[in-house]
Amino acid sequence: MASATVGASRGMRARLSAFFFRHRLLRLAALLGPPGAWFAVIYLGTLFLLFATAFWHLDPFTGLVVKQFSLQNFQTIVHDPVYRTIIVRTVGISLAVVATDVVLAFPLAYYAARLAPARAKNAVLIAVVLPLWANYLVRIFAWRLILSPGGLLVWLFDKIGVHWSVGYSNVAVWITFSYLWLPYVVLPMYAALERVPGSLLEASSDLGARGWKTFRAVVFPLIVPGIVAGSIFAFSLTLGDYIVVQLVGNTRFIGNVIYDSVGVASNIPFAAAFALVPVAIMSIYLFVAWRLGAFEAL
Amino acid sequence: MESRAVRIAIKIGMVLVLAFLYVPLLIVVIYSFNNDIGQTWPIDSFTTKYYTLAWQNSDVRTALGTSLLVATIATLLAFVFGSLAAFAVHRFRFFGRNAVSFVLVLPIALPGILTGIALNNAINNYGIPFSVWTIMIGHATFCIVVVYNNVLARLRRTGGSQVEASMDLGADGWQTFRYVTWPAIRTAVIAGMLLAFALSFDEIVVTNFTSGTEITIPKFIYDNLRQPRNRPIVNVVAVIVLLVMVIPVYIAQKLAGGGESATGGGQRAALRSETEPGL
Numbered sequence: 001m002a003s004a005t006v007g008a009s010r011g012m013r014a015r016l017s018a019f020f021f022r023h024r025l026l027r028l029a030a031l032l033g034p035p036g037a038w039f040a041v042i043y044l045g046t047l048f049l050l051f052a053t054a055f056w057h058l059d060p061f062t063g064l065v066v067k068q069f070s071l072q073n074f075q076t077i078v079h080d081p082v083y084r085t086i087i088v089r090t091v092g093i094s095l096a097v098v099a100t101d102v103v104l105a106f107p108l109a110y111y112a113a114r115l116a117p118a119r120a121k122n123a124v125l126i127a128v129v130l131p132l133w134a135n136y137l138v139r140i141f142a143w144r145l146i147l148s149p150g151g152l153l154v155w156l157f158d159k160i161g162v163h164w165s166v167g168y169s170n171v172a173v174w175i176t177f178s179y180l181w182l183p184y185v186v187l188p189m190y191a192a193l194e195r196v197p198g199s200l201l202e203a204s205s206d207l208g209a210r211g212w213k214t215f216r217a218v219v220f221p222l223i224v225p226g227i228v229a230g231s232i233f234a235f236s237l238t239l240g241d242y243i244v245v246q247l248v249g250n251t252r253f254i255g256n257v258i259y260d261s262v263g264v265a266s267n268i269p270f271a272a273a274f275a276l277v278p279v280a281i282m283s284i285y286l287f288v289a290w291r292l293g294a295f296e297a298l
Numbered sequence: 299m300e301s302r303a304v305r306i307a308i309k310i311g312m313v314l315v316l317a318f319l320y321v322p323l324l325i326v327v328i329y330s331f332n333n334d335i336g337q338t339w340p341i342d343s344f345t346t347k348y349y350t351l352a353w354q355n356s357d358v359r360t361a362l363g364t365s366l367l368v369a370t371i372a373t374l375l376a377f378v379f380g381s382l383a384a385f386a387v388h389r390f391r392f393f394g395r396n397a398v399s400f401v402l403v404l405p406i407a408l409p410g411i412l413t414g415i416a417l418n419n420a421i422n423n424y425g426i427p428f429s430v431w432t433i434m435i436g437h438a439t440f441c442i443v444v445v446y447n448n449v450l451a452r453l454r455r456t457g458g459s460q461v462e463a464s465m466d467l468g469a470d471g472w473q474t475f476r477y478v479t480w481p482a483i484r485t486a487v488i489a490g491m492l493l494a495f496a497l498s499f500d501e502i503v504v505t506n507f508t509s510g511t512e513i514t515i516p517k518f519i520y521d522n523l524r525q526p527r528n529r530p531i532v533n534v535v536a537v538i539v540l541l542v543m544v545i546p547v548y549i550a551q552k553l554a555g556g557g558e559s560a561t562g563g564g565q566r567a568a569l570r571s572e573t574e575p576g577l
Contacts (some may be wrong), residue, residue, distance in 0.1 A: 017471030107311030142322035240409020
């Protein structure tokens with residue numbers, strides 16, 4: 001309690017700090033109170049209100065929100081085949097993006113984890129992370145420039161005699177998403193590869209396994225949690241996005257239904273209900289990821 | 299272990315994928331010098347005139363002002379809340395301590411559209427007018443975790459013995475903070491704030507739901523992307539945004555030092571600290 005006795009001669013400030021020193025709980029409240037209150041009101045509070053709103057509905061005649069419990073929105077989502085198509089499309093593309101990113105991430109992760117000398121390793125890792133900090137919109141814009149009719153890709157294809165334009169389509173959406181989220185997949189995969197003990201690889205080759213066999217039987221099972229961990233971001237971010245589809249696509253995804261319900265239709269209760277769709281899908285995905293041991297690998 | 303062929307194949311793959319990451323950004327830069335208003339490739343003639351035009355564009359200036367204002371205030375709020383939460387988690391054991399990191403990272407880990415629509419719904423429900431303040435509130439909420447993660451990582455690294463020594467030598471709480479704790483965490487705080495600033499300056503997904511008629515720089519790009527008339531200006535603004543992002547992130551990386559990577563895995567990999575041992 002040195003601070004308390006010496007502090008007494010230093011007046012107000014010392015007494016205050018001694019007071020806080022003696023009252024742990026007050027100190028904790030002073031530290032945690034402001035951010036806690038902010039989060040409780042602005043984030044958790046609004047999320048809860050959103051959840052409640054999902055059970056309200058829009059009066060078809062007045063266009064006003066009726067604040068009464070009903071499952072109307074959910075019935076629409078389940079019964080309208082349009083929404084089922086959109087959900088299947090979104091999940092399908094999300095999985096395709098995950099698969100693509102896993103394949104693309106592998107050489108980067110493997111090089112950084114096992115082949116690169118220390119300096120090159122850092123350089124590669126920084127090179128992977130840096131594009132994440134380039135503006136998200138600008139990165140989509142880049143692909144709009146490349147894929148658009150008359151763009152770079154059409155010109156390249158033309159040079160090699162292929163007359164095909166990706167244009168604004170689901171293929172363009174798939175490429176753009178794969179581009180956007182690739183770094184998120186590389187990092188956990190890198191971490192997983194780095195943890196694979198070299199001695200296991202030596203043992204495998206001593207026992208006569210060739211490269212491919214070692215990869216399939218030793219390396220791959222060990223990095224599955226890392227791959228799944230990386231895929232969480234790629235999957236979740238694709239699932240909730242609406243901007244990529246607006247800018248390079250020609251269909252609607254889950255995010256677009258939500259966005260249009262807020263903007264065009266101003267049916268916020270329906271948007272709120274539909275926002276629970278990606279949350280539900282993500283919960284299932286996270287459950288599977290957890291069973292595959294992905295959380296230890298994050 | 300790996301055969302020569304495998305090693306070469308992986309290196310080639312790595313170079314190709316790195317090209318995949320960077321060529322699109324290069325394309326954006328090249329297009330900003332395109333003289334032609336269309337977007338066809340190859341580009342016939344180059345010019346810098348659109349840089350001048352973009353600078354003189356009043357919409358761009360307004361958007362820049364709004365973006366800077368929002369990012370500054372959101373960063374300051376993130377600084378206060380993020381540092382406080384980091385200290386609380388570092389210094390105390392309390393019920394729900396493990397949940398703090400988890401809750402703080404939620405706005406970044408969950409799809410942004412969820413945060414966006416939740417705020418939009420609340421703003422509508424309570425009849426609050428859309429303004430720079432509603433944008434700023436949304437931004438501060440997802441910026442907090444960036445400062446929090448940086449400060450907490452630094453606090454864990456510095457350990458408590460210096461603080462104890464300071465107290466033993468008779469310093470009061472404020473003096474210990476001023477002369478021991480603050481110098482140790484200063485660069486981490488600044489790094490976190492720079493990243494928060496970059497994150498706010500960059501944001502569009504949530505901003506679309508909280509901005510009403512206010513225009514930020516990303517919103518300017520978003521609104522004008524599909525309008526042929528403004529294409530050249532959008533190209534230029536895109537390049538400027540790329541540069542504005544690189545500078546704070548680079549400085550933050552330097553400040554945070556080698557051991558802890560300030561940028562982590564980028565914005566969303568903030569999630570990773572949640573599973574750090576000892577938490």
